[in-house]
Amino acid sequence: MATKTKKQHGRDTAVQGTNDSSVVSKVSAAAQGYFQDSFLQHFVCKTSRRTPLINRGYYVRWRAVDHCVKTFLHITGNVSRRQIVVLGAGFDSLYFRLHADGALDGAVVFEVDFPDVTKRKAALIKGSPTLAEVFGPHLRSGTGPLCVSAGQYQLLGVDVRQKSQVEEALCAAGMDWSAPTLILSEVVLTYMETNWSDDIISWAAKRFPQSLFVLYEQIRPNDPFGRIMQNHFLKINSRLHAITEYPDCSAQKRRFLDLGWDQCVCLDMNQFYLGLVLEEERCRVEALEPFDEHEEWHLKCSHYFILTASRGSLTTRALLQDDPGQLLHSNVFITLSSFTAKLINSHHLFYIQYCLSVTDHLLSSDVRLHHTATSLPGGDIVVFGGRSSPLNPVSGLVRLAVEPFISPDPAGPADGNTARLHVENMTCTGAPPAARWRHAAAVVDHSGENFLFVFGGKHESGAVLGDACFLHLKQQHWTEGSVPEPRHSHTACSHRMGGAVVFGGLNERGAPLGDVALLRPNGSGFAWEILEVQPSPVPRYSHSAHVIGDNLLLVGGVWLHSDGVPDVAVINLVTRCCVEFRLDRDSVPWPLMLHSFCSEITDPEEPELLLLGGGGNCFSFGTHFNCQPVTRLLQSELSLGAFQNPSA
Template sequence: MGPRSRQRRAGAVQNTNDSSALSKSSLAARGYVRDAFAALLVPGTARRAPLIHRGYYVRARAVRHCVRAFLDRTCAAPDAPAAQILSLGAGSDSLYFRLKTAGRLTRAAVWEVDFPDVARRKAQTVRDTPELCALTGPCQSGDPADSALCFESFDYRILGLDLRQVQRLDQALTAASFDFAAPTLLLAEAVLTYLEPDHAAVLITWAAQRFPNALFVIYEQMRPFDAFGQVMQQHFQQLNSPLHGLDRFPDVEAQQHRFLQAGWTACTAMDLNEFYRCFLPAEERQRMENLEPFDEFEEWHLKCSHYFILAASRGDIFPQTLVFLSSEVFPGVDPAPPSGVFPASLVTSDSQGPNLKSYGHASVLLRPGVILSTGGFGEEEGRHCRVSRFHLLSRSCEWKSNHISNWGTGKQWDGRLYHTMTRLSDTHVLVLGGRLSPVTPALTVLQICLSKSEDNSNEDLSVTVTNTGPEDFTLSCWRHSTTEVSYESQKYLFVYGGRSVVKPVLSDWHFLHVGTMTWVRIPVEGEAPEGRHSHSACSWQGGALIAGGLGASEVPLSSVLFLKPVSCGFLWESIVIRPPITPRYSHTAHVFNGNLLLVGGVWIHSSSVPGVTVINLTTGLSSEYQIDTTCVPWPLMLHNHSSILLPEEQELLLLGGGGNCFSFGTYFNPHPVTLDLFSLSAGQQGMDF
């Protein structure tokens, strides 16, 4: 890489600091953290989305936890030696000012290092801001011509250096009277990953050799190979600040080994899902979760699973148990080794028709070879919006895709998402629930009628949307399930769970009589299951199978329940699965050849990616199947998608899916994909013999 390329790359990395600083300022403004200084250190303001706030909140709390553990250990005793915090790539962070205001720097000092331009700009901001100068006290400015020191006060120094020049860093710290023998916290928030792996390795090894009593804390990205990780990497590539070293150190185990091999004597690391669950009190989690309306749980958990916090130590005064000590347990649940593979392939089409690019939509099989999808958030005419047009996928010899926008005489689609659709006939569909925004439920029950033109061509389909009645507050929910069940030879729709504006998780259920479109009461015995949303539901033996979902504490569930028909109504029955399934949500499910198939979803207790879990409904035995994506465009995200079982073809059709991937942009699966279930069918037939 030439000098100009290195300069452009450095500029791109510096820009990530500006974006991060604005996010931290927005975080404080919305009450997630207490930080009166973030807005003083960065020009301009920005209102970030709730998902960004949550991501930066857990980052701030993880770093805060480690800093406090260090200061509590090193500064507790009156005769303890003075401690130091060396913040590498500090940017516009306000750590010094927050610690100073909290009285945590009576026996400690903060040193910050960043690119010379960033360091000089921050030093000037501090000097020009009375509120900041009042905390630093009298200060001096170094001579940029012959010194890296840009700002110096009694307990605060800012140095302008390139972290790739470790020898220069050592010399500059020595010249500025840095005490390498003192207890030191080295802090690097999303820094090392922007360095080429060899430069990062030199820095880690230098720190291990230079500091006899130190704690090295890093916060970075990981898991680059799955779908979310691919979108994450592509985002930073587009910013000209690619993430380095993730292929060498893709998970927490590899990161720990990296530091131990470099000379650190102990190392602990965990992803942010584990930190959030084990190191934040339940009341604090609840406070944060109630700050803003929120409905992007998949992306929140995926973001947390792709970032980690690590603490490596040297010296006897920093045992790891003092940094990460918790009474909570975050059980890792690794799925069983794969029992087989389902090959994935693109849906072949006889035309270049429009594909369904959306998530949070619903799909229904009207009749063999005809699938209707509605709603969700997606891409229409080159823009991202709530989807208003209907998508029809039909097949005679090959699949053909159409968007239908020539409305009939009824009302137009209201833009809802996270609703359910149920087939009433070849041409009629019932739509229940959904939301227009995280605080606006879709209260009307809709019927969709499809009618063909006189020449019977799909190109001239007409769609009519009608209300079945006035607004119905019985179903002011979304992320629920609707399942066809039977009672006294009558057809009912069992509507279960979901979310509402009032309750983050619902545990109630309702029965809708299909013939009269009226809500009825049917007795249900047995212990009511835990409330949930984003679960799956399938019709089976006249009842309903409910699997997984997200519970009240925003933790995925692993239960599989059967709403079993009995003489007096229904009975809740728990199905024992061996081995137990990994907790998950935002998946889809189907019953095929006596097996319950759980397709995709999101889980937080495993480092792998959900494929398809197959549960034998006779024996309760579960097995895992991988999805072979060799022949489909990558990445393929299997959450917020819909799926249709095609039993005659022994295929599963996956439609849409994706989400708003933290600050990395919105991703939609670009094409419909089929999974070949023949191996499962063949295996089942073999078992029957």
């Protein structure tokens, strides 16, 4: 028993440590202008600037909680007494912000956390003139679990899991159980065993007849990002418990309804950000720092949710809305039960290990990412665009020729796996396209002449580009053509009729696209045709794509409109039917991330898909990259995708 108690104490201490790192991240986001909070800095000893990805992540968390709290205070504005109970408050500055905004008329804030945490917080409040002067002469130390008592602010040192002690402490601090009350928990309940957190949720529903519960936590534990997220918290001895039994928004909603709450709304943070944050505010936030981690941002947001549950008269005053905004209408995802193909089949992946040595390479000063490398007839490769940082795009074109390398040393390698890379900077005429990255490029043919087609991308100004440019590869001359909707992080594939097929990407609003645009050659040049595909492909970006015969093959990427992660979709360009397939990722012994990766078809006759690279920063949970190439045979996908009939 003593050993168990010691282990539990160690876990509790580790959980308390998450408060310290969290408040530093909040201070960083506030310092960069993501939100206004001049009080947080007084709760940290040393500040540290976080990456733009982490700053955005804490901004959307702050924004969601602030939205719910401010809405609650607004809808209860005509009530003489209302209350906010913060479970596991840590060093949060909620009371101080609301007081400074003049939003606490008739409201009392109760903060509950471990005694060690609240004692530290009380000492910081009393030792800071800025914080102490908020209370004036009303600031006083309490007795027992009451660390600070100051009229509208009560700081209680009680283990949240001990309901009877929590209830006793709240009563002693002046809780009015019948008054409208908001209960707030930000990544707190999930650190305790699920039976305890369920008990707290049920207790709150019974004890507060006129109440709202706001919960911010993690979801989706089983995809690659979710596995890395869970491993991170295991490493810091702060296991996520509820995520296993309640892995998605639907399960969380059922949880609260089953535990006594009358109504419940649950949104992941992509839904909240794109649906409930005004476009003007999103533009302000997105202009604060150079940013190009769209995949990691959307993945982070898809693994956190904001939930509101209500009891009593407050059930008619929703803090959140289901499916806010046009982006979130889910009619784009259609199961294939009415078609002859079945989505449920598992398709195995195989990982392999080999390497190709290259004797020459690009200069280190030419480091770039998010560029295109397009294969030309004859085997050469044209590299265009890319960036070293979001403020430093790479301009110009480079032509690469891979030549077999014969070592002058008879004892040198002779296995054919060594090559020489010849690099040539291309000099072109005409008006060149603006420097860009996250664009797409493909070779197209017009009247027997080959062109490099470049479409879309991102600009150093932050703009999403919508131009289409054509480079005559023989004459090395640029011309500009007409375009569909601006986008970046999309794909463009050469088509056997001489044109190209463009799919997906992110538009100017930061929303994924699911359209299929076919660029066809005609008598005067090229013309666009938007294909109507049924069922509509789920919008995605940062994927890869290949044309095999009449089929467009989509692999991986990031999507917001469906659960799980994108695997493989086949769109027949003749019948205009789409079939989605799931891959059995369990056959690969690491979390297989299919974004920011490359893929190639190694044998068009018996198509085999080769996946290279992939992954990136997983918010504050560490960095993960796929460590080896992976292959997948495609016969079943292509045979099922080729014969779909739109009228079937």
